[in-house]
Amino acid sequence: MALRSLLAMAVAVGKVHTSSSDVRINELSPTSDSGGVAWVELYHAGETAVNVAGWRLVGRSEEETFVLGTPLCQQSTVMRPQQHMVVQQQNQGIPTGCGFRFGFDQKGGHVALLDAAGKTMDATEWDIPLGDGSTWGRQPDGSGKFQRVELPTPGEANADPPAIQTNGRAYGTGQVCKFSSLDVESFNVPEVAAEVSNALRLDEMSGLAPSIVTPGVLWVHEDDDDAILYALSSSFPFPGRLVGEITLDVKAEDLEDIATAKCPDGLTECIWVADTGDNCARDTISETYRGRRAPNCSLRRSSVVWAIQEPQLHLKTARPMLFGASLEDEERKMWAFQFTLEGGEKLDFESLLVKPDGSQFFLIERTRLCCPAVFASPNVTASAPGTVLSMELSLIAELSNPPDAQLSGADFHPDGMEFIASTPREGVYVYRLQEPFDFSTAGLPLFVTWAPAAPQLEGIAYVRPFEDRPPGLWMASESDVGRVAPPLTFLACPADG
Incomplete structure (x- = not known):
């Protein structure tokens, strides 16, 4: 689609605000190798017109700053609700001073949107190649998460992912199944989607x-x-195949659960462990x-939750290898949250849940008794x-225990109104x-549901909107005796979910 060199004239409707967090960075294009100019698209997600005169786009430093609303540009700075506004890099096609004079690197960069008072309204950072x-x-x-877009749409709505057919119903990939609102009789039996065949x-x-960051990877x-x-492929032609691994430069004792959410800085995506x-x-x-004698064993000295910036994997060009592609030499952001428990308790935690914005994490106790304790971190942003x-x-x-069961893994629904939990052998709740x-x-x-094909469930996660699967659940299991490859199990969301 052609880039509009002049921004659409905006008409103020009702009261016009001068600052609103509803104006967001929506899409950007770096300076291309073939000479194409960079541009940034803003989008107004609110319900009232906003004047962005005096707002700034800032690159990697304050020296890389562009102020919106230069008088000579004769372009309206009032954004209507649901309007897109494109700001270009300075070039011969637009008046001098009406475009920013810095560029964006194809290999990675950062851009922030500040209002006239200097408050950050939005920011994004990328570390994947944009050709x-x-x-x-x-x-x-x-509102969606930033990702690589293969079909640029400056000044227009970003294209929706295609719908997926399952159980006779078309699902858009923006949906996540809401299991707490469904009838248990409508559930299917989980299927083995893949066996982890090359991860010895x-x-x-x-x-x-x-x-x-990479749809089709677990x-x-x-x-x-x-x-x-x-990193395991969840997509054809190599479902269950190991396609990458990260070796962390830390000393671990007993890893138990993993989650994906924003990093604590709110800019990039992280793997939480x-x-x-x-x-x-x-x-x-x-x-x-x-009333029995305590076992002769050693309690762990300390516990920690890590957040590691998630790398981009290029599945279209990479072939699965015996042990995947090592990513240990890449530089990435990392946080470590060492903790003790209120009251000095020592507990076994096997379920990690993180708010999608990366602001807080939660741990659920695995216990043979009633009732699993839930502990929360302070805000870590x-x-x-x-x-x-x-x-x-x-x-x-x-929490109330499932009957005769211990919780071995859990995951938040993105809206925070439910969470799913696995038990080793007593099913999913x-x-x-x-x-x-x-x-x-x-x-x-x-x-x-039960998971008869999973010998011992130890991990569970909702299928997210950015995956190429219909809505449902992913489940990870240990191997059973005589079975070398552990299964990856998938439960499709019923048609009324």
Whole structure:
């Protein structure tokens, strides 16, 4: 689609505001190798017109600044609701001073939108290659996550992903199944989507999370002290194949769960990892409660949750290898949150949940007794990359157990109104929340499904809108005796979900 050299004239409707966080960066194009100019598209997601005169686009430094609303440009700075506005790099096709004089690197960069008072309204950062003809944009407009866009649409709505047919119903990839609103009788039996056939070190797969940066990839880890994250393909032609791995430069004790969400800085996407397993603590609590002698074992000394900037994998050109492509030499942001528990308790945590905006994480206890404790971190958004932060987690709730079951993994629905939980052998359950991300409002666990093909469920995650699967659930399992390859299991959302 042709780039409009002159911005559309905007007409103020009703009251015009001078500052609004509803105006967002929506799409951008770097300076191309073939000489194409860079541009930034803004989108107004609010309901009232906004005047962006005096707002600034800032690149990697304050020296890379462009102020919107230069009088000589004769372009309206009033944005109507749902309007797109394109700002270009200075070139011969537009009047002098009406375009920004800095560019964006195809290999990575940063841009922020500040209002006239200097407050940051939006920002984005990319570290994946953007070649000629591809851009960095939100999907859908104004609210979606940034991703590589193969069909640039400056000044127009970003194209929606295609719908997927399943169970006789067409789903758009913007949907995530809401299991707490469904009838249990409508559920299907999960199917084995793939076997992890070339990951010889993944016989005890524990934790699972869909990649945000690379659709068609699932991040998993082994249930041990190897600080390695494995990227598995969830798409044809190589479902279940190992396509990459990250070796973390840290000392781990017992990795138990994994999640994907924004990084604590709110700019890039992160893989969150919980090194929180403590079988000794679980056994000690159980045996002591039953009046038996405590086991002769050592409690772990410390626990930590890491957030690691997620790398981009290029599945179209990469072939699966025996141990995948090592990504350990790439530089990436990383945070470490070392913690103790309120009251000095020692517990076994095997479920990690993170708010989608990366502002807070939660841990759920695995216990043989009633009732699993939920601990919450403080807000972590003020922490800078490279931070090693010590904190105390607060007890915020105690959940009702599924019958005769221990929770081995969990994941938030993106709207925060429910979370899904796996048990090793007693199936999958969902907890409805009355308030978003508020565990104190959790109801009783509702049975979702059995997973007869999964010997021991240890990880679970919702299929996210950016994946190429219909809505549903991913489940990770350990191998059973005599079975070398652990299965990846998929449960499709019923037609009424």
